[in-house]
Amino acid sequence: xxxxxxxxxxxxxxxxxxxxxxxxxxxxxxxxxxxxxxxxxxxxxxxxxxxxxxxxxxxxxxxxxxxxxxxxxxxxxxxxxxxxxxxxxxxxxxxxxxxxxxxxxxxxxxxxxxxxxxxxxxxxxxxxxxxxxxxxxxxxxxxxxxxxxxxxxxxxxxxxxxxxxxxxxxxxxxxxxxxxxxxxxxxxxxxxxxxx
Numbered sequence: 590x591x592x593x594x595x596x597x598x599x600x601x602x603x604x605x606x607x608x609x610x611x612x613x614x615x616x617x618x619x620x621x622x623x624x625x626x627x628x629x630x631x632x633x634x635x636x637x638x639x640x641x642x643x644x645x646x647x648x649x650x651x652x653x654x655x656x657x658x659x660x661x662x663x664x665x666x667x668x669x670x671x672x673x674x675x676x677x678x679x680x681x682x683x684x685x686x687x688x689x690x691x692x693x694x695x696x697x698x699x700x701x702x703x704x705x706x707x708x709x710x711x712x713x714x715x716x717x718x719x720x721x722x723x724x725x726x727x728x729x730x731x732x733x734x735x736x737x738x739x740x741x742x743x744x745x746x747x748x749x750x751x752x753x754x755x756x757x758x759x760x761x762x763x764x765x766x767x768x769x770x771x772x773x774x775x776x777x778x779x780x781x782x783x784x785x
Contacts, residue, residue, distance in 0.1 A: 594628045629644055721740035
């Protein structure tokens with residue numbers, strides 16, 4: 590079950606890279622966050638960690654429901670262009686994505702070789718970190734860059750729960766507070782986008 594959820598998580602992140610419409614990008618980000626929350630809940634039930642189950646539930650509420658809605662509202666309010674064509678051509682992205690996946694596996698192989706659990710999930714979470722960075726790099730518009738930043742946070746969350754079998758609840762709540770502060774910053778950036 591966990592393999593299926595992580596497969597869908599990576600698939601939605603890769604789809605974000607090829608999306609050319611803003612609202613679709615927000616929808617794919619929401620699905621990516623949903624699968625991340627389900628992964629956290631599933632792993633929490635497997636190791637009987639109530640903090641991870643709560644974190645997964647909060648992830649679903651905030652990242653799957655709240656953040657995409659707020660970003661869509663802000664984009665509509667400030668008339669952000671819905672067309673977000675990436676600077677990188679599709680055939681280059683099609684080559685870069687598998688290269689990142691393979692390169693990351695070989696990059697972290699010495700580390701995950703000594704891990705007794707979730708070794709492949711660590712490799713996939715680091716590759717999703719690089720894919721989210723690619724999303725930031727390949728766009729000039731500010732909206733996809735913000736979604737890329739949020740996707741980096743998702744990748745770090747996945748890395749934390751797969752590498753350490755969970756994070757302290759205080760750290761996770763701090764991350765969610767940072768996300769809420771990000772929404773305020775996004776509001777300011779969208780408002781002054783024309784000034785940059």
